[in-house]
Amino acid sequence: MRILDELMEKIESKQFSAGEKLPSENELADCYRVPRMTVRAALTKLEERGYIYSKQGKGRFLKEESIPIQLHLTGKVSFTEKMEQAGYDLETRLISCEKISYEEKIYKLLECEREDKVYKVSRIRIIDGQTMAIHNSFVSEKMFPEIEKEGVCISSMFAYYRKHGHTEFASSKTMLGISFPTSTEQQLLHCQSMVPLIMVESDCVDAATGDVLEHTRILYRSDKFKYDITMD
Structure with missing residues (x-):
């Protein structure tokens, strides 16, 4: 939840740009000192909420922000x-x-x-x-x-x-x-x-x-x- 919350905060505060690649599972696992499985669970939640998308073999990217x-x-x-x-x-x-x-x-x-x-x-x-x-x-x-x-x-x-x-x-x-x-x-x-x-x-x-x-x-x-x- 901490990983998810901090990534959400970075997205909301525009620390990532639309289309930008997010840090890899390995990079986030090293940063937070947790297993890759924990990082993957957090990223999956972000994807389910519609904030990011995956490209096979390339990683995860921030979606374009829609205009409400x-x-x-x-x-x-x-x-x-x-x-x-x-x-x-x-x-x-x-x-x-x-x-x-x-x-x-x-x-x-x-x-x-x-x-x-x-x-x-x-x-x-x-x-x-x-x-x-x-x-x-x-x-x-x-x-x-x-x-x-x-x-x-x-x-x-x-x-x-x-x-x-x-x-x-x-x-x-x-x-x-x-x-x-x-x-x-x-x-x-x-x-x-x-x-x-x-x-x-x-x-x-x-x-x-x-x-x-x-x-x-x-x-x-x-x-x-x-x-x-x-x-x-």
Whole structure:
């Protein structure tokens, strides 16, 4: 842990430059007077956290520092619109549109009964060529009767809602949490298991009628965003 902490401190204080090769396992083992296995464990943790990468036969190098994207956590403007307004090149890819099993929390938030059908529309968000987030939108069939058929074509949920006559949006509640990616999420987000994800859960409602349109569960790579929590 001491080796890991000191290497982290050097990285944070810019004592290493992006692309610079880190000291070898042997050099660090001699410096700290510990076995190579101990040094290797510390370097593996750094790699899992996304700070360094390995080149076979050449050593470990510091990754280029990404520029965090500022994101305002508001329910009034869609993610697509936020990124386009900020000038980012955004690509959205559908992962799936599938009916979920009964989940009390989601059904209650969507004001559904157990016999109702709820669908999860999952998409990945790619910004300037980098996969940044997974968006999961839970939508009830009683609110949108054609969601099973139309869900496979959705890229922007707000655009979909506008198509169905909902034009003004609000968020009744937004909750933030932290999770670590599952193996599937690691593959989708191209990250290691120890890169924490910011999980944002919120409800989108029609501002005019108060109808609940969806429950959203979004996973953001914590190393790619800065979060604006200023109240409007």
